[in-house]
Amino acid sequence: MTVPIECRQDETFVLNLGPQHPATHGVLRVKLTLDGEYIVEAEPVLGYIHRMHEKMAEDRNFAQFMPNTARMDYLHALAFNHGYCLVVERAAGIEVPERAEYIRVITVELNRLISHILWWAAFLLDLGGFTPLLYAFDDREQVLDLLERVTGSRLTYCYFRFGGVYNDIDDEFITGTYAFIKRLRSRMPTQYHALVTGNIILQKRLKGIGIITEEQSRRYGCTGPVARGSGINYDIRKNEPYSVYPEFDFDVPVYHECDSMARYMVRMDEMEQSMRIIEQALDKLPDGPVKAKVPKILKPAEGDYWASVETARGNLGHRLVCDGKKNPYKLKLRSPTFCNLSCFAEVSEGMLLADALAFMGSLDLVIPEIDR
Amino acid sequence: MSEYWNDVIGGSKSLLIGLSITAREFFKPVVTEQYPWVVPEMTERFRGHIELIKDEKTGKPKCIVCGMCMRGCPSGCISLAGKKPEGEKKKALTKYHLDFTTCSLCGTCIESCNFGAIQFSKDYNLASTRKEDYIFDLLKRLEEQG
Numbered sequence: 001m002t003v004p005i006e007c008r009q010d011e012t013f014v015l016n017l018g019p020q021h022p023a024t025h026g027v028l029r030v031k032l033t034l035d036g037e038y039i040v041e042a043e044p045v046l047g048y049i050h051r052m053h054e055k056m057a058e059d060r061n062f063a064q065f066m067p068n069t070a071r072m073d074y075l076h077a078l079a080f081n082h083g084y085c086l087v088v089e090r091a092a093g094i095e096v097p098e099r100a101e102y103i104r105v106i107t108v109e110l111n112r113l114i115s116h117i118l119w120w121a122a123f124l125l126d127l128g129g130f131t132p133l134l135y136a137f138d139d140r141e142q143v144l145d146l147l148e149r150v151t152g153s154r155l156t157y158c159y160f161r162f163g164g165v166y167n168d169i170d171d172e173f174i175t176g177t178y179a180f181i182k183r184l185r186s187r188m189p190t191q192y193h194a195l196v197t198g199n200i201i202l203q204k205r206l207k208g209i210g211i212i213t214e215e216q217s218r219r220y221g222c223t224g225p226v227a228r229g230s231g232i233n234y235d236i237r238k239n240e241p242y243s244v245y246p247e248f249d250f251d252v253p254v255y256h257e258c259d260s261m262a263r264y265m266v267r268m269d270e271m272e273q274s275m276r277i278i279e280q281a282l283d284k285l286p287d288g289p290v291k292a293k294v295p296k297i298l299k300p301a302e303g304d305y306w307a308s309v310e311t312a313r314g315n316l317g318h319r320l321v322c323d324g325k326k327n328p329y330k331l332k333l334r335s336p337t338f339c340n341l342s343c344f345a346e347v348s349e350g351m352l353l354a355d356a357l358a359f360m361g362s363l364d365l366v367i368p369e370i371d372r
Numbered sequence: 373m374s375e376y377w378n379d380v381i382g383g384s385k386s387l388l389i390g391l392s393i394t395a396r397e398f399f400k401p402v403v404t405e406q407y408p409w410v411v412p413e414m415t416e417r418f419r420g421h422i423e424l425i426k427d428e429k430t431g432k433p434k435c436i437v438c439g440m441c442m443r444g445c446p447s448g449c450i451s452l453a454g455k456k457p458e459g460e461k462k463k464a465l466t467k468y469h470l471d472f473t474t475c476s477l478c479g480t481c482i483e484s485c486n487f488g489a490i491q492f493s494k495d496y497n498l499a500s501t502r503k504e505d506y507i508f509d510l511l512k513r514l515e516e517q518g
Contacts, residue, residue: 060446063444063480064444064445064446064480065446066446066478066480067446067476067477067478067480068446071476131390131394135397138403141403148415148417148418149415149416149417150417151417152415152417152418152419152477152479152492153419153477156476158476158477158478158479161483166479167417190393191393194389194393195389195390195393198386198389199386199389199390200379200382200383200385200386201383201386296444296484
């Protein structure tokens, strides 16, 4: 016979963590069963922000789905643009001019930088530190201005096109980007590392907390900084190179501690690597067209196509099934945060509530990308 | 016990570093935009809602009512109509409505226009409490601009 919840003898209780409001962007609900302050069971509940993006792709033509891609991961929108362009270009056999590939890499890496900067700011806000957010937004604003110059928008970019990019970058963008990298490098040791990374409160809250073992990470299909923080050297940019990434010299930061601090450090190191890629790309930027001649309505040959890219949160895969018509037969997305979140239930068992929140922050969740 | 003293020393060190950085930032110039007093200028490529372009020679919109923007739009937010004035060969635009509530500023309409008849505007002060305020009559807007 099951005992009703109100009569349970073990003194556990259920606490709903979120959602704050259905119209906010980060609407994740976690149903927590708590024993005092310790988590007995955690159950993430998804679906509050499901918008049927995959279904929408089926009744639009290929180009018309482009704006949707940026609405999934609003923090690394350009990588979603890139992933979708890549799979359609593979399907239709479109060659991208070299200059366009370089511009794509530069803008995607800038976008990755601000994604990590915003994660850093929001994560520290979760931990109760407000000041770093202001420094982070100061830096982020610089990149947003730069990207606004070339893309015309500040958050949900729709900049890439099949066979290239919407428009060319100018000299002011190039000098601005060099200046920003110089500025961020000078601020990194103080505003980021001295103020936060070395801070005793942060260390105490992250070290040894939220351990995702390598085995767990593989089992749940974690990718991106979560996997690299668990000692798995896996980065699509290196393992399945796409675009012009093989031409750049950069490292993949890997930490073996498996805790929240390891994931934090992976992202901090990745910011430096992104800056290295941008500098190299700007130095080597070739001349030429930024867009290939592509018919307005694409009709790729029948087939099953796959392309994956590395977003700020991990491996984003697009599977495209075509039946020779002007719209996709099926577009399936493999989003990184969904897999990264799925380990939350197992790992957070027995954790203090406050630690679980720090752990959740270290996963870098972007909910619209989980639900799509 | 030694751990306790390590925490005390480490904590005071973190505090001093934090305070020194804050103090340095305190004397730096203000970085925020003083918005209502200083109005930011939008960049050349800023994507506001679309607007019609006037043909300088005739003083009328460049649009030839082909409907490519309407068909290209992913969200179907453009609706237009035109008719041939008596004695003329070309169609003239009589209605061009943009439903900005569903527009995602992707620029597909501008790309699909072969006559360079539409462009992004620089308007960003568009707050309103009524949905109807976002159905823009772009033809009327062009006439008002003079």
